[in-house]
Amino acid sequence: MLKILRRSVQFATLAVLIAIPYLNLKGIGILTGSLYSLAIGPVWITDPLSGLQVMLTTFSADGTLLLSILLPIVFSLVFGRAFCGWICPQNLLSETADYLRSLVRIDRPLRLRQSPVPRYAVLAATLGLTVLLGFPVANLISAPGIISVQISEYIMAGMVGAEVSLIGAIVLIEFLVARRVWCNFVCPVGGLLGIFRMPKTLKVVYAKKSDSCTRCGACVRACQLGLNPMGGRIYPLCHNCGDCIAACKKAADMDNPLSFRF
Numbered sequence: 001m002l003k004i005l006r007r008s009v010q011f012a013t014l015a016v017l018i019a020i021p022y023l024n025l026k027g028i029g030i031l032t033g034s035l036y037s038l039a040i041g042p043v044w045i046t047d048p049l050s051g052l053q054v055m056l057t058t059f060s061a062d063g064t065l066l067l068s069i070l071l072p073i074v075f076s077l078v079f080g081r082a083f084c085g086w087i088c089p090q091n092l093l094s095e096t097a098d099y100l101r102s103l104v105r106i107d108r109p110l111r112l113r114q115s116p117v118p119r120y121a122v123l124a125a126t127l128g129l130t131v132l133l134g135f136p137v138a139n140l141i142s143a144p145g146i147i148s149v150q151i152s153e154y155i156m157a158g159m160v161g162a163e164v165s166l167i168g169a170i171v172l173i174e175f176l177v178a179r180r181v182w183c184n185f186v187c188p189v190g191g192l193l194g195i196f197r198m199p200k201t202l203k204v205v206y207a208k209k210s211d212s213c214t215r216c217g218a219c220v221r222a223c224q225l226g227l228n229p230m231g232g233r234i235y236p237l238c239h240n241c242g243d244c245i246a247a248c249k250k251a252a253d254m255d256n257p258l259s260f261r262f
């Protein structure tokens with residue numbers, strides 16, 4: 001049920017991204033923008049990374065911009081990186097590539113040890129370059145922003161920009177070389193969202209005292225990011241997709257060893 005719900009949200013997001021340019025072409029402007037910055041009527045929602053870069057390049061922050069990044073920040077403080085697990089179209093693409101690769105049943109040649117450090121390094125480097133160059137460098141590698149803008153460009157102008165090659169490269173590398181490299185090790189959008197956590201942020205909790213856990217490992221196998229929800233310390237990499245909870249053979253039991261908790 002959890003997985004069906006998540007897929008529905010992912011496809012609904014994709015449908016909205018496709019609908020926006022069509023509506024705009026027909027002169028309906030209730031929804032405009034992209035995953036860099038989206039307007040729903042008079043309400044603006046801006047990706048915190050894009051907003052931060054505007055502040056770093058202009059050395060100023062107006063109230064509208066601050067308000068527009070507030071909603072995603074509060075969302076992340078409450079639900080963790082659920083944007084990544086439930087909304088981001090790059091995640092949907094990477095999950096699809098991972099599923100197709102699983103049909104091949106041959107291990108990828110590169111197995112990387114999970115760590116949030118490379119992603120923080122990319123985030124720091126792109127923000128540093130943004131200040132130095134006075135240009136939003138991190139946006140150049142914002143996969144969700146690129147996908148949403150390119151969908152729009154294709155529908156409105158019948159062509160796509162060179163940026164789509166980045167998305168193609170991510171999918172190819174993850175299919176051929178190493179599993180889920182982008183979200184785990186590179187993406188600055190996910191890197192920044194992972195910082196917005198507090199003790200009460202939604203998390204996957206493993207009830208160690210539960211005797212219903214058979215240690216079958218289904219949850220570990222279900223995690224595309226290669227995390228072990230039984231082992232703890234899965235944050236900030238875990239994006240609260242809930243696949244491990246859904247995969248647990250005891251998921252229907254009252255005494256489910258894995259669950260979402262605030």
Ligand code: SF4
Binds near residue numbers: 084090144184
């Ligand atoms: S880490 Fe980046 S590409 Fe991956 S799901 Fe999050 S925003 Fe999307």
Ligand code: SF4
Binds near residue numbers: 227239244
């Ligand atoms: S640990 Fe569970 S909730 Fe977190 S990313 Fe892996 S499968 Fe998703």
